[in-house]
Amino acid sequence: MTAQPRIQIFQVSTLYGAATLAAALDSGRFGAREDARRILLVSHNAEIPETALRLDAMTGYDRIVARFDETIDWNEAIHPHHPSSWAPRPEEVPLWQRVFRTAWGLADAPVELIVESIQVNPAKALAALFAESSVQLYADGLMSYGPTRGELPQSIACRVRRLLHLDLVPGLRPLLLAEYGVEPELVPDTAFRAVLAEIAEAAEGDPQVTAAVAAEPTALLLGQYLAALGILTADEEEELHIRMLRGAAAAGHTSVVFKPHPTAPARYSTALHEAAEESGVRLTVLDGPLLAETFYERCRPRLVVGCFSTAMLTASVYYDVPIARVGTDTVLERLKPYENSNRVPLTVVDHIVPDLESGEGPAVPGAAPETLTPLVRAVGHCMQPRLHPLLRDETAAYLTARQGDDDTARYFQRERLTELELPGGDGRRAGSRLRRSLARGGRS
Structure with a gap:
């Protein structure tokens, strides 16, 4: 009996993200094309998708689609629900998975998910639907350098294999999913630039x-x-x-x-x-x-x-x-x-x-200055202290060394520093509210 071919489902909502995926595919980051059936799952996440510009209307979209075996519209698949809000109920996951496997002709083949923004739907819904599937992330822009938006269910976090991202700030390492030990992997510059040139050619x-x-x-x-x-x-x-x-x-x-x-x-x-x-x-x-x-x-x-x-x-x-x-x-x-x-x-x-x-002249920033990484790590800790508790001492030292520096203070809200009992906050106010929140597992 021949083995079922692997299914790779690539979820995308922007052309920039699709171009990132195309560059990753072209550089061999997902293996040889003949080794898997590749599905592009397009999601229109605008508040009112019917009135927004559709991804398939973007110039160059057809060039990207050529890299996949087929395209599926996620909005149509879950109609009349909105992709940002719909997710299967836990008790209904087996039923819904069978529905989509049948509708998409997946049979019982193993599925790999490649998604954006795993913290929110539709990526989170897909990870729940295909609960046995490995998950890979790709970053659509600068958000990969920031922390994860919130704690992921362990059932999803343990399945995330890697984070693919563009080298938009050379030398700066992403914080996204670092708390789960997920390794970031660069999409080659040459591959991405070639995809952009291909998209531009379509605008001739x-x-x-x-x-x-x-x-x-x-x-x-x-x-x-x-x-x-x-x-x-x-x-x-x-x-x-x-x-x-x-x-x-x-x-x-x-x-x-x-x-x-x-x-x-x-x-x-x-x-x-x-x-x-x-x-x-x-x-x-x-x-x-x-x-x-x-x-x-x-x-x-x-x-x-x-x-x-x-x-x-x-x-x-x-x-x-x-x-x-x-x-x-x-x-x-x-x-x-x-x-x-x-x-x-x-x-x-x-x-x-x-x-x-x-009055400063425009510039090409180049590699990240040595001041950027400690700033991003400190801001990241203040954004998500529960996800990055090990950054607390580093953040406190960073803020202490910059007391009175207005250029640094603008990145940190005094009220937030007070809540976290960090230098720069109001030392007269106790951080009891935050401690209670952390103790009961609530949001900081």
């Missing part, structure tokens, strides 16, 4: 890209979706984009492109165009279904400006383009709760990328 003849390139821009402004996340108001986010434009103009750029985030709401007023006119800048908005990296390939700007977007580091690491940040100080003040998973990406960018409005 795209009218938006052609128009943007014809404008001969020298700077690219990256929008994020901070208002949608409740970090800024819509007006404040619009003002942030205006600050980016004015900063680029002050640096001597007369033609710029604004690239909204693919999942950001389609809300633009005339304010950005008015600011461009006032600054004597030619503005082109590139709001098609394109990765920012496609523009890097086609136009090679001399400056990329953003808040704390992963695409900023992609520009510097893979294209040697100088980058600058705007607005990170405001977001550091607003970001709540302290354990918000955006905190480490924000901290990293704030620490190593020049501030465009301060």
Whole structure:
């Protein structure tokens, strides 16, 4: 009797993540293609998936899909439930697994899961569904450098084999899943750059890209979706984009492109165009279904400006383009709760990328400075002290050595330090609430 072929299920929700997977596949990180049946499981995680840009509508998606044997839409599979909220009840797991094995033609073949964000659905739901399967993670951007969002069930944690990630900050080691002994593994730079070039090739003849390139821009402004996340108001986010434009103009750029985030709401007023006119800048908005990296390939700007977007580091690491940040100080003040998973990406960018409005010149950051790792580890401990208790003494020493340093203090909230009874907190207040929380296993 012939053995059932291995099934590899790759769960993905963004084109950037799909490109990371493609690079890992191309570099042999998942073995030879003929050794397994590869399924791309696409999840649309937007709050209202029906109104958001679908992954399969992104330019270059077809090139990525060619690496897989088939594609399955997770939203359709669990309809009418939302992928961010649905998970099987424990008592129903055997039934649901049989349902999906039958629907997807898996029979009784062994399944390997390759997922993003194991702490949340749909990855967590898949790990529960295929309870006997090994789990591998890949990191979609800068969040791998931060701690795990919360404690994983032991039934999942013991099955995680490795974390694949891009070398976006050379020399900085991910904290994600470190508490479980999961080893990070780099996706080769050359493989990822080749995939990005392949995606950009698919944009040949795209009218938006052609128009943007014809404008001969020298700077690219990256929008994020901070208002949608409740970090800024819509007006404040619009003002942030205006600050980016004015900063680029002050640096001597007369033609710029604004690239909204693919999942950001389609809300633009005339304010950005008015600011461009006032600054004597030619503005082109590139709001098609394109990765920012496609523009890097086609136009090679001399400056990329953003808040704390992963695409900023992609520009510097893979294209040697100088980058600058705007607005990170405001977001550091607003970001709540302290354990918000955006905190480490924000901290990293704030620490190593020049501030465009301060008069610093844009730069290619290069390898992580020696000050970055201890900062990230201290912030990571303060975010998730229960997951990283062994970092407490290191964090206390770090904070003690930097008492009175405003540049360091901005990364740590006084109230949080007080709760954790760490240097920089209010020493007059006891940390009894935290101790009680830790004693009963609650969230810090």
